[in-house]
Amino acid sequence: MTKILMKGNEAIGAAAIAAGCRYFFGYPITPQSELPEYMSRHLPGAGGVFVQSESEVSAINMCYGASGAGARVMTGSSSPGIALKQEGISYLAGAELPCVIVNIVRGGPGLGGIQPAQSDYNQATRGGGDGDYKLLVYAPSTVQEMVDLVGEAFDKADLYRNPVMIVGDGMLGQMMEPVEIGRTPAASPIEKPWATTGVATHPGRRNIINSLFLKPEELEAHVKHLFDKYEAMRANEVRVEELGVEGADLVLVAYGTTARIAKSAIAHLADEGIKVGLIRPITLFPFPMGSFATLPERVKDLLVVEMSMGQMIDDVRIANEGRRRIHFVGRTGGMIPTPALIVDAVKSILDGQPGDAPLNAVGPQKGDRR
Structure with a gap:
C-alpha cells in the first residue's frame, strides 16, 4: 500500500473517515484546527456531515445526539476546548454513548499557549466532568500510530459503549510523516439495538438515552455497571x-x-x-x-x-x-x-x-x- 505524506491532524481525519466516522462536530482551535478543516472538505464526499458548532459545548452535545442515534461520531479540540467539553463527556459516559474525542494538547493552564504540551494527563485520565466515570485513553507517539489508533478507538468505543480519547500534542498534530491509511469500515459493524433510531427494537418498548436516575439505588447500580466495564478495560485493553x-x-x-x-x-x-x-x-x-x-x-x-x-x-x-x-x-x-x-x-x-x-x-x- 502506498504511503502518503500527511500532517498529523489531517491524518486523524483521513483515518476517521476510513473507520466509518460520518459525523464530526467541532470548533477550530490551535494547534488542532487542521482536523476540522480536513473533515469539512472530505467528510461530505464520504456521505457524512460536518458541522462547525458555535462553541465546544455545542459540539460535544451534538456528539451526544448523533451517537444516541447510532452513528460513528468524532469531535476534536485542544486543551481549553476539551475543558469546555467536560460536562458533555460526563453525559456521554453516563448515557453509555460511544464517541471518539481527540485532544491535541497545548500548554496551559487557561488559554496558556499554542505550543505542544502533555499537561492534560490528569484531565484525560481522571476526568474533568462530574461523577464516577472513566475514558479509554490512547497516547500515540507517531502519526502512523495515531492513524492506527483512530480505527481502534471507534471499535472500542462501540464495544464498551463509552467515549474514547486520543491524546496527542501540538508537535504530533503539526508534524508530517508518511502514513498508510488503509482501513475500511467492518463489513458487519457492531449492532446497536439501544440506539434511538425511531424504529422500535422491542415491541411496545421505546429506546431511551438517559443519564438521569432519581432513585439513588438505581444510580448506584448504574455506576457499578459502568465500573464493571472499566475493569474489563483494565483486563483487556492495556497497551504498552x-x-x-x-x-x-x-x-x-x-x-x-x-x-x-x-x-x-x-x-x-x-x-x-x-x-x-x-x-x-x-x-x-x-x-x-x-x-x-x-x-x-x-x-x-x-x-x-x-x-x-x-x-x-x-x-x-x-x-x-x-x-x-x-x-x-x-x-x-x-x-x-x-x-x-x-x-x-x-x-x-x-x-x-x-x-x-x-x-x-x-x-x-x-x-x-x-
Whole structure:
C-alpha cells in the first residue's frame, strides 16, 4: 500500500473517515484546527456531515445526539476546548454513548499557549466532568500510530459503549510523516439495538438515552455497571511498549512525543555504555501497571519524562508500589525536553542523586544544547 505524506491532524481525519466516522462536530482551535478543516472538505464526499458548532459545548452535545442515534461520531479540540467539553463527556459516559474525542494538547493552564504540551494527563485520565466515570485513553507517539489508533478507538468505543480519547500534542498534530491509511469500515459493524433510531427494537418498548436516575439505588447500580466495564478495560485493553528493560541500569517512563525524544537519549547513552530502558504507556487509562511489577530487580531507579510538571508521576508511584526510587525531568509551558536534558538527568541519578520525583529537575539543564 502506498504511503502518503500527511500532517498529523489531517491524518486523524483521513483515518476517521476510513473507520466509518460520518459525523464530526467541532470548533477550530490551535494547534488542532487542521482536523476540522480536513473533515469539512472530505467528510461530505464520504456521505457524512460536518458541522462547525458555535462553541465546544455545542459540539460535544451534538456528539451526544448523533451517537444516541447510532452513528460513528468524532469531535476534536485542544486543551481549553476539551475543558469546555467536560460536562458533555460526563453525559456521554453516563448515557453509555460511544464517541471518539481527540485532544491535541497545548500548554496551559487557561488559554496558556499554542505550543505542544502533555499537561492534560490528569484531565484525560481522571476526568474533568462530574461523577464516577472513566475514558479509554490512547497516547500515540507517531502519526502512523495515531492513524492506527483512530480505527481502534471507534471499535472500542462501540464495544464498551463509552467515549474514547486520543491524546496527542501540538508537535504530533503539526508534524508530517508518511502514513498508510488503509482501513475500511467492518463489513458487519457492531449492532446497536439501544440506539434511538425511531424504529422500535422491542415491541411496545421505546429506546431511551438517559443519564438521569432519581432513585439513588438505581444510580448506584448504574455506576457499578459502568465500573464493571472499566475493569474489563483494565483486563483487556492495556497497551504498552517496553524497550530494553532487561539488563537496564535505569528505566525511563514516557509517552507520546516525549517517548520519541527519550529513545534518542537512550541511543546517546548506549554509545557511552549506559544501559537505559523505556516503558511507554500507549494507553494512559488503563495504565500499564503490570510493566512495573515485572521489572528486573537490578533496576533501582525510574525516571519519568514529560512535557508537564509531572502529572504521570502519580500513576507511576501507584504502579511502582515503593519498589524503586522515582525521579522526574521535564519541560512545560510549550517547551520541549531535549535528549541532552534526559542524558544529564540519567547520569546524575546513576551518580547517586536522591530520587522520589524531585520537581526541581524541571527546566533548562546543563548540556541542554544538543
